[in-house]
Amino acid sequence: MAHEDPGKEPSWKADFPIESKRATHVSRREFAKFLGLLSGAFAVSNGFIVLRAMAFPPEKLEGEQFVANVEDVPVGEMFQFEVGEEKIIPYILIHLEEDQWRAFAQKCTHLTCAVRYSKEEKKIECPCHNGWFSADTGAVLQGPPPRPLPQLEVVVRDGKVYVKEGES
Numbered sequence: 001m002a003h004e005d006p007g008k009e010p011s012w013k014a015d016f017p018i019e020s021k022r023a024t025h026v027s028r029r030e031f032a033k034f035l036g037l038l039s040g041a042f043a044v045s046n047g048f049i050v051l052r053a054m055a056f057p058p059e060k061l062e063g064e065q066f067v068a069n070v071e072d073v074p075v076g077e078m079f080q081f082e083v084g085e086e087k088i089i090p091y092i093l094i095h096l097e098e099d100q101w102r103a104f105a106q107k108c109t110h111l112t113c114a115v116r117y118s119k120e121e122k123k124i125e126c127p128c129h130n131g132w133f134s135a136d137t138g139a140v141l142q143g144p145p146p147r148p149l150p151q152l153e154v155v156v157r158d159g160k161v162y163v164k165e166g167e168s
């Protein structure tokens with residue numbers, strides 16, 4: 001096999017005479033087109049998320065569901081769990097004070113990012129767009145979320161924490 005001289009231009013370049021400067025050049029128009037397509041795709045995916053949430057409302061929880069032992073969730077901590085027939089709907093259990101517990105859906109009501117309890121702020125934070133919810137009621141405190149977080153009622157019995165659908 002013949003080796004080419006390393007200092008010499010490879011022979012294939014003569015067959016494909018493209019200037020590397022031109023090959024990597026992206027015009028302003030092409031870049032604007034790319035940005036337009038990207039934002040269009042983003043808008044479509046957001047619309048899809050909203051439509052899916054409207055078409056499939058969260059299923060109701062039947063009866064009580066065991067979540068955790070009291071001793072496993074210290075005051076100020078959060079515990080993530082799932083509910084529903086197939087255990088795929090994420091919720092968070094928050095141990096607010098000694099005898100105060102709350103359970104909220106973990107999906108932000110804006111664009112369904114996962115929310116988390118901030119022990120320092122004593123509020124629920126959505127890191128996607130700086131949305132904040134009350135850890136007491138789930139009400140929106142700040143940011144773009146349009147609705148409060150769905151909430152479950154918490155029942156503590158014999159050192160165990162259960163959740164169930166609220167009365168309202």
Ligand code: FES
Pocket residue numbers: 108109110111112113126127128129130131143144145
């Ligand atoms: S998804 Fe939560 S604030 Fe946007």
